[in-house]
Amino acid sequence: MIESTRATDAPLQRLLLERIYSATGKAWRIGITGSPGAGKSTLIESLGMVAIEHGHRLAVLATDPAAATTGGSILGDRFRMTSLSSHPNAFIRPSSNRGSDTALSRRIRESILVCEAAGYDVVIVETVGAGQSDVTIADVVDMVIVASLPNAGDEVQGIKRGIMEYADIVAVTKSDIDRSLALRAASQLRSALSLIRSRFRDWQARTAIVSSVTGEGVGDLWALCEQFFAPTRQLSIEQNRRQQRRRWFEEALIEALIDRVRTEAHSAHSIERIYSAIEDGTVLPPIAAIEIVHSWRTSQ
Ligand SMILES: Nc1nc2c(ncn2[C@@H]2O[C@H](COP(=O)(O)OP(=O)(O)OP(=O)(O)O)[C@@H](O)[C@H]2O)c(=O)[nH]1
Numbered sequence: 074m075i076e077s078t079r080a081t082d083a084p085l086q087r088l089l090l091e092r093i094y095s096a097t098g099k100a101w102r103i104g105i106t107g108s109p110g111a112g113k114s115t116l117i118e119s120l121g122m123v124a125i126e127h128g129h130r131l132a133v134l135a136t137d138p139a140a141a142t143t144g145g146s147i148l149g150d151r152f153r154m155t156s157l158s159s160h161p162n163a164f165i166r167p168s169s170n171r172g173s174d175t176a177l178s179r180r181i182r183e184s185i186l187v188c189e190a191a192g193y194d195v196v197i198v199e200t201v202g203a204g205q206s207d208v209t210i211a212d213v214v215d216m217v218i219v220a221s222l223p224n225a226g227d228e229v230q231g232i233k234r235g236i237m238e239y240a241d242i243v244a245v246t247k248s249d250i251d252r253s254l255a256l257r258a259a260s261q262l263r264s265a266l267s268l269i270r271s272r273f274r275d276w277q278a279r280t281a282i283v284s285s286v287t288g289e290g291v292g293d294l295w296a297l298c299e300q301f302f303a304p305t306r307q308l309s310i311e312q313n314r315r316q317q318r319r320r321w322f323e324e325a326l327i328e329a330l331i332d333r334v335r336t337e338a339h340s341a342h343s344i345e346r347i348y349s350a351i352e353d354g355t356v357l358p359p360i361a362a363i364e365i366v367h368s369w370r371t372s373q
């Protein structure tokens with residue numbers, strides 16, 4: 074219900090969200106991003122089991138933008154998260170973004186809230202770091218882990234600067250394959266990260282070296298998560314959430330305005346004329362926008 078983008082589901086969605094809102098906000102919201110095949114899902118399986126051993130209840134939300142074309146690795150994800158998917162303290166929700174190329178499900182924030190209201194105190198969001206979508210992982214979680222393959226040279230060059238800029242932890246994955254390569258990768262990443270201004274005044278981006286196969290480094294990675302969410306950092310995290318709520322509001326406002334303009338009976342046909350004038354280049358887009366909102370106010 075909460076993931077639905079059908080207009081007919083909107084009223085029930087709103088009711089549900091309003092009812093649960095006061096029971097949300099208590100989870101650690103963790104995002105795991107990185108290039109396809111970097112080892113994100115497998116890492117969530119091993120990191121998630123550590124979290125559960127520490128007494129947490131874990132929800133995993135994974136968006137798979139490739140599902141539409143490849144038939145989906147969603148079954149694959151269940152396969153990759155076998156211990157988690159059968160654990161009573163874990164909830165896994167893979168969702169495909171059929172027909173859309175966004176890296177995050179459109180209702181990801183709402184989904185996180187529902188998981189929190191259901192009593193999950195750690196929510197992990199997996200996304201491919203495609204970065205074309207307007208809502209990025211850093212807009213919806215408190216902490217971003219970037220999973221990075223150990224072929225460091227390529228990764229440091231290849232990873233979009235954008236992703237590194239909001240990495241709170243970079244985890245070099247698959248260290249069991251070639252440990253010295255992983256060590257070298259981590260040290261190159263550390264120097265690359267030191268050149269980037271970190272998102273938080275009280276958190277300098279860290280690196281970790283992990284193998285989800287042997288479990289090496291996974292406990293240390295969880296310890297870093299605990300440091301990030303330490304009580305002393307609560308203010309920073311809340312400050313970030315305040316900004317996120319503002320952005321969410323502004324996005325929703327734009328969406329609602331566009332919806333309204335499109336559905337206004339009297340403008341239904343004129344909006345099409347405005348669109349073609351804009352496409353033709355005969356009307357300036359920002360001026361058309363301002364005029365629509367203006368004409369609307371005077372017609373109320
Ligand atoms: N040797 C080794 N292989 C790993 C490790 N982690 C993941 N893999 C393998 O790498 C492949 C990709 O792993 P996934 O966890 O599916 O990677 P992903 O980043 O979630 O991939 P997408 O969701 O498709 O972008 C799988 O075949 C895994 O078995 C690791 O620590 N060591």
Ligand SMILES: [Mg+2]
Pocket residue numbers: 113114115150199
């Ligand atoms: Mg995956």
